Amino acid sequence: MKTISDINVELFSGIPHANLDVEKAAAYISKIAERLPFEKSTELSKIDWHGKTVVEAGCGAGFKCLPMALNGANVIGIDGSKAQVGRAREHAKAVGVDAEFHVSRLENILSMWQAKNLPKADLIICSAVIHHVSGWRTLVEQLNEILKPGGWLYLTWCDWTLSLSGFNFKNQIAFKSGWNAGSRLAIGKALFGWVDKGRNRMNLPDDSFYADLYSAYYIPISAGRMRKQLNANDLEICESFPPMDVQGWLKKPGGVSERNLKLVRQIPGWLTERLVRWRYYFITAHAPRIFVCKRIQKKPRVE
Numbered sequence: 001m002k003t004i005s006d007i008n009v010e011l012f013s014g015i016p017h018a019n020l021d022v023e024k025a026a027a028y029i030s031k032i033a034e035r036l037p038f039e040k041s042t043e044l045s046k047i048d049w050h051g052k053t054v055v056e057a058g059c060g061a062g063f064k065c066l067p068m069a070l071n072g073a074n075v076i077g078i079d080g081s082k083a084q085v086g087r088a089r090e091h092a093k094a095v096g097v098d099a100e101f102h103v104s105r106l107e108n109i110l111s112m113w114q115a116k117n118l119p120k121a122d123l124i125i126c127s128a129v130i131h132h133v134s135g136w137r138t139l140v141e142q143l144n145e146i147l148k149p150g151g152w153l154y155l156t157w158c159d160w161t162l163s164l165s166g167f168n169f170k171n172q173i174a175f176k177s178g179w180n181a182g183s184r185l186a187i188g189k190a191l192f193g194w195v196d197k198g199r200n201r202m203n204l205p206d207d208s209f210y211a212d213l214y215s216a217y218y219i220p221i222s223a224g225r226m227r228k229q230l231n232a233n234d235l236e237i238c239e240s241f242p243p244m245d246v247q248g249w250l251k252k253p254g255g256v257s258e259r260n261l262k263l264v265r266q267i268p269g270w271l272t273e274r275l276v277r278w279r280y281y282f283i284t285a286h287a288p289r290i291f292v293c294k295r296i297q298k299k300p301r302v303e
Contacts, residue, residue: 058129062088159289174214188214
C-alpha cells in the first residue's frame with residue numbers, strides 16, 4: 001500500500017509546471033540569488049555562505065539551493081523524485097554552478113548520507129516539503145544528525161494553526177474523497193475552485209494549479225507540535241514568522257509602538273500570547289510558517 005510520501009513524490013514528479021523552460025528557470029534562480037531565499041530571516045541573511053555546505057532536503061528543481069551556489073556555497077540537494085533531481089541538474093548547468101544532487105526519500109536521508117560519506121551541513125533548507133512527508137518527526141531527527149553543531153535549519157511548512165487551516169480543511173476533504181490524483185483534483189476544483197482560482201497569479205494551467213492544492217496531501221502539523229519536535233532534537237528556534245509569542249512580536253519592527261509598549265507588558269503573558277496568535281491567524285493569508293533554528297550543544301543526560 002502506498003504511503004502519503006509515495007503519493008506526493010509521484011505527483012510532484014509529473015506536475016506540469018515543474019518542467020519549466022530551462023532559460024526561464026535560470027533567470028529566476030539568478031534573480032533569487034541577489035537576495036538569497038530567506039524570507040523574513042535576518043539571522044541567515046547576514047551570514048557569508050561562501051565555502052559553506054548548504055543542503056536542501058526536498059530540493060525539487062533547485063530553486064532555493066542553486067541561488068546559494070551562486071553565492072559561493074557548496075550545495076547538496078536531495079529529493080525523492082528522480083525527475084525533479086534531473087531538472088535540478090539541468091538548472092545547475094544552466095546557471096553555471098557545480099552542485100551535487102541525490103535521489104533519496106527524505107525519511108531515509110541519514111542512511112543515504114552515511115553511505116555516501118557526505119559532509120555535515122552548515123545550513124539545511126527544508127522549505128514547503130515536510131508537510132508532505134509521512135515520517136516528518138523522523139525527518140527532523142535525521143536533519144539534526146546531518147547538521148554541524150551550531151548549524152542552521154531553515155524550515156517552512158503549511159502550519160495548521162495559521163489561516164492556512166482553511167486551505168488544510170479543503171485539502172483534507174478533496175484528498176480523502178478521491179481515489180487518485182485526477183479524481184482529487186476534480187473534486188477539489190468542483191467544491192472549492194471558485195474560491196481558490198484567484199490565487200493563481202501565475203496563470204498556471206488547471207492541472208498544475210489545482211493538483212498542488214487538492215491532489216497532494218498536506219499533513220496537518222501545528223506550530224506547537226513542530227516546536228516540541230525541534231526542541232526534543234536540540235534545535236533551538238531563533239526566529240519565527242509569524243511570532244510564536246508576545247516577546248517575538250515586541251522584537252518585530254513595527255510590532256508595537258513605544259507608546260503602547262508599557263501597556264502591552266502589563267497584560268498577563270498568557271493573554272497577550274493568545275492575542276498575538278489570533279492576530280496572525282487572521283492576517284497571514286496563505287503565508288507559510290517559517291522557523292529559523294540553530295543546532296545547540298546536546299545537554300548531558302542526568303542519570
